[in-house]
Amino acid sequence: MDTKSAQETARVLIEALPYIQRFSGTTVVIKYGGNAMENDELKNSFARDVVMMKQVGINPVIVHGGGPQIGDLLTRLGKESKFVQGMRVTDRETMDVVQMVLGGLVNKDIVNLIQHNGGQAVGLTGKDGRLIKARKMVLKNLDTSDPELNTSEIIDIGHVGEVQGIDTKVLDLLGGSDFIPVIAPIGVDEQGVSYNINADLVAGKVAEVLRAEKLILLTNVAGLKDKESRVLTGLSADRVNELIQDGTIHGGMLPKIRCALEAVENGVQTSHIIDGRVAHAVLLEILTDKGVGTLISKH
Secondary structure, rough: OHHHHHHHHHHHHHHHHHHHHHHHEEEEEEEEEEHHOOEEEEEEEHHHHHHHHHHHOEHHHHHHHHHHHHHHHHHHHHOOOOOOOOEOOOOOHHHHHHHHHHHHHOOOOOOOOHHOOOEEEEEEEEHHHHHHHEEEEEEEEEOOOOOOOOOEEEEEEEEEEEEOOOOOOOOHHHEEEOEEEEEEEEOOOOOOOEEOOOHHHHHHHHHHHOOOOOEEEEEOOOOOOOOOOOOOEEEEEEHHHHHHHHOOOOOOOHHHHHHHHHHHHOOOEEEEEEEOOOHHHHHHHHHHOOOOEEEEEEE
């Protein structure tokens, strides 16, 4: 390494120092999904990021998705994927596949990835330690094109759930250890029925109950954009609500933003929508001056 590149390395470390001092001892909940989960280079950069965070005293908690992997296995089994209002219709057979893919294949791949990059991780589903208490999600028919249809008709999409509660006992045990929790978003109700839950929603609720410093949602976009396609960086909760009202935030970004907003309104210090297509996006967002996405705070 020549002197110039060594000095650049030192400059980066010095820039990170105040952030390390500020966030050491805090919890950061990261929703891991999208491109960052599918590209080998990005997978390893993500794993190194969370290992580095743990090493400097920040406690990362990972919640992951796995929609494409579920779809792939269903296709191989000859079962068609059906969606209603963006939610996968999940009958009992599909729920078995969801548990195999999320709780088994994807979860253990992420655990292995972190350990391969020098960390220690433990894979969990919401069933472990009664971590995620779920209830069945109820959808109402939004199709108003047919006047004969009762617009309040309930649509049954099967084993798709919402978070009713989070029991943090198992996470509290891991929080004081060297292990990084990796959570698959499968919950269970009081009757023992399993539910597939949106990973963003689980990450948001976990961040709230852990009183996390940050909730980070990895996406396949550069962040939240205004109507001129410029990335918006620092936003207050009030400003986000204004952007929802005027239609700037719409479509697929809306549920993600609402999840981020709800987290900061319920005690999480900041939520971040960041670009998972950028190598080391998590460290860039937490430990540098510039960041790589949109930060939302209460005030």
